[in-house]
Amino acid sequence: MTNNIEKDRQLLENLDRLLAGREKEITGPVDDYTRTLLDVARKIASLRDKPSKEFGSNLKAQLIHQLAEQEKKSSNNQSFLFWEISRRKMWQGTIAALIVVVITGVVLLVTLLSNRAG
Numbered sequence: 086m087t088n089n090i091e092k093d094r095q096l097l098e099n100l101d102r103l104l105a106g107r108e109k110e111i112t113g114p115v116d117d118y119t120r121t122l123l124d125v126a127r128k129i130a131s132l133r134d135k136p137s138k139e140f141g142s143n144l145k146a147q148l149i150h151q152l153a154e155q156e157k158k159s160s161n162n163q164s165f166l167f168w169e170i171s172r173r174k175m176w177q178g179t180i181a182a183l184i185v186v187v188i189t190g191v192v193l194l195v196t197l198l199s200n201r202a203g
Contacts, residue, residue, distance in 0.1 A: 092119070095112070095113045096119055096122060098112075099111045099112070099113070099119075099123060100122070100123070100126050103123060103126045103127060103130060104126060104129075104130055106130075108127075111123070
């Protein structure tokens with residue numbers, strides 16, 4: 086039991102050294118299991134490197150494109166109030182009914198005025 090605890094302690098120390106960039110300071114006997122864990126730790130440590138400049142420039146271009154698309158959408162949303170309302174489904178029926186009432190009122194008014202004159 087004590088031997089396993091000592092191996093675990095040594096493995097943790099070696100992992101700390103590896104992740105700190107001090108791979109040359111790894112000590113003690115290394116069995117297959119420990120070697121596999123250290124290899125995985127090396128791979129993880131290598132992933133912490135800075136991304137390539139190409140990746141950074143592609144990411145920047147993509148973000149700029151997305152910001153431009155959002156700005157374009159927000160500028161399209163600042164249209165006249167009437168046109169914005171007419172695009173919303175809940176207002177379409179109300180506006181249609183209002184137009185019918187106005188046209189009916191105009192027709193009745195014209196009819197009444199023409200009957201009075203005649």
